[in-house]
Amino acid sequence: MPELPEVETMRRGILHVVGRKIAEVGREPCKLRPIEVRPTMAAFRKRAVGRTITAVNRLGKRVVLRLEGGDSIIFEPRMTGLVLVADPPDIEHLRFRVDLAGKGMRSFWFWDRRGLGSVRLLSEEQFATELGGDKLGPDALALTPESLRERLAASRREIKVALLDQRAVAGIGNLYASEILHLAGIHPAHRCDRLPRAAWERIHAATLQVLELAILHEGSTLSDGTYRNALNQSGGYQNHHRVYDRAGYLCPTCSASEVIRVVQAQRATFYCPTCQTKGRSKRR
DNA sequence: CCCCAGTCCTGCGGGC
């Protein structure tokens, strides 16, 4: 499931479309339930064709193509979406295509097995309304210890659940939340409003460390094999997971406890009961 | 406002 490192890898994989002009856009033939594309294809085509792509950005877990004139195309992969420049895993799940004018790469695609993702073209105004303001917190890579603490310290939620809230911090998902809290040595069920200042600093440092290393490895491809980079290659960070999907295995940090799986807010959380303690017990 | 449970969707794996 694409989170910040996977989406950042997608972004880097299509960075070379900057400066290219869009020749055509459209849905790919697909027998499954169609993904959300907005606005209608006729309006989408009218506003995209002939425009030059001026930048490829990432906003939390979305890839953003900036077009000359102010519109943006937003690719939102959600669970199983991919941005591909070549060699799709299969053609049945190709959902959307962008053709480019001129010399070089001719097309790139949005592929999505489960179809929960979307492709949207937004004006500057729509962009500000739907993705700006308080809709999304600061990007996890742009976080400071203070901004993290300011946004979450008053919450009564458990820290693992709060880290998934994109209005608090943008980019962290279920997999990396577990990995971050393990590296920080914080129990996932610790209430935000009971975390000391030093804990926020550890969470902040762990967030940067985990996400940056995961980007270096081009994200995590889990056993279902869904996530691929723009060239349909697997990521490598799954080989560095310390707790995620590793219930019953010995914690690689302490070698004293097995990794535990629990459910928080209907999602799986993995942690080490020795490395990640709650409250006072850890105070030397 | 804050938070949780339910919803969308497809493919896979466990259990019988």
Place this chain on the structure above:
DNA sequence: TGCCCGCAGGACTGGG
């Protein structure tokens, strides 16, 4: 071996 159910968790919504 085959079938069916439950699970995976992005983001959004409805309601307490």
